[in-house]
Amino acid sequence: MLNKRFTILARVLSFLILATLFSGCIEQEPINEKPFVAIDYPSDSATVSGILMVRGTADDPDGNDTLLKVEVRVDNGEWETAYGAKKWSFEIDTTVYDDGEHEVYARVSDGELYSETSTVTVFIKNEDRYQNVHRWAVFVATANRPDIDVKLGNGGLYLAEDMAKYFISSYNYPANHITILFDDGWIRTNNGEGERVTTLQERTDRVSGVSYGAATIDNIEQVFTRVIETANLYDDSEVFIWMFSHGVGDIENRITGGKVLERSEILVWDDVIADNELGEMLSLLHTKLCLIVGLEKEVAVVSDPKIKTAYTEKLSEAKEMLDQSDKYIAEMKKQGSGDTAIKRSDKFASKRTSYTSSKSVKTRT
Structure with a gap:
């Protein structure tokens, strides 16, 4: 009887040992933890x-x-x-x-x-302390879209901020009447080509009082709608719109960009806006003055020489910066930093370059 008990105990013990040894081979359902x-x-x-x-x-x-x-x-x-x-x-x-x-x-x-x-x-708190000042400015800059190989860097943002400061100090534009939309609303490392670092709103050197956001089609439409509805309430309203971006067209066609009998288009962060679409967005705007400008081409004539002079001055400063950058690039090439120099050179040259697109953007290679 005692031997039988020992036999049973030995078998149970052997089973437990084997179960322990092979337990790792038995697939167990993983436990999902909450994110x-x-x-x-x-x-x-x-x-x-x-x-x-x-x-x-x-x-x-x-x-x-x-x-x-x-x-x-x-x-x-x-x-x-x-x-x-x-x-x-x-x-x-x-x-x-x-x-x-x-x-x-x-x-x-x-x-x-x-x-x-x-x-x-x-x-x-959106209460407007400057309801008696009927001036608004919207700056839209798209420079570093991920599907475009050549980036334009953060210069468009800084130029928009310089112009905003000038309008505030020289023409009494209220800061809260100014909106700057840039890329996806983030600043990136490596002059726009690297990883996201911080949002525009969190920068310590942002223009105080100015509203910042991403240059998305939704934001552009919302900001334009808000400005139009408010500006139309007054007979003396002035609206300044500035757009900085890649052009859209045929990179191989330097003269017309492949846009003969076709719509002109510009890139925003998540879409493409054709000239007629931009016209529709602004069709309800009835103001004393509406100025729409690009970095190099003025597409709406303005009679106010002060604003035109301010824009011309800023454009001149931007071109001087580009010239200095070209000199810096040439010096880097002499020092053997060819890859970086060529990339930066393409970046600055790209503002004069067209890109092929039919709503879906084809990138330059």
Whole structure:
């Protein structure tokens, strides 16, 4: 009887040992953990106005490749998809909300589970202290689209800011009547060609009071609509619109750009705008003065010599900077930095170069 018990015990022990040894060979269902999201900007209880770019980060313990999308909503509104995942951003046009306290929520999904919601409270304040000043300026610069091989750098942004400062100091344009839309709303390393570093709104050297945002088709339409509706209320309104971007056309056709009997087009961050589409956007604008300019070509004649002179001065400064850059590039070539020099040279030359596009942009190789 005792031997039988020992035999049973030995068999049980042997089974346990074998089960332990081979347990690693048995496939187990992995446990999915919730992803995590945080709103890093704006800070809680911040006062905001104009275009607000909410920025944050997301992470997944199971690996960031499982992060599908970040979603943001304001108050009890609909969830909308943010731009990016691990490092994300989302723009809110605060002018469509009442002034006062509002909640901004963010969540992220890994395809199976949603994260806990991250929340900040913001105080919207869009009251216009300069209702008696009827001047507005909109600067749109698209320079570093990822699907365009040749980048234009951050110069368009800095030129827009210089012109904005000039308009504020010399022509009494209220800062909160000025909007600057640049790329996707981020500053990148390596003069626009590297990784995203910070949003335009978070820079310490931004122009105080000016509204910043991405040069997306939605932002452009929203800003134009808001400016038009307000400017049309007054007989003495002035609207200044400046657009800096790649041209669209046939790179091999230097004379006409392949645009004979075709629409002229310019690139924005996420789309292409044809001349007739731009005309439709601005068709309801009825002001004393509307000036639309590009970096090198004025496409609407203006009678005010002061504004025309201001633009000409800034354009002259930009050309001087380009000339200095060309000299710097030539010096770098002498020192053996050929690759970098050629890339920078292409960048500056590209403002005179057309790119082939029919809504889907073909990049230069």
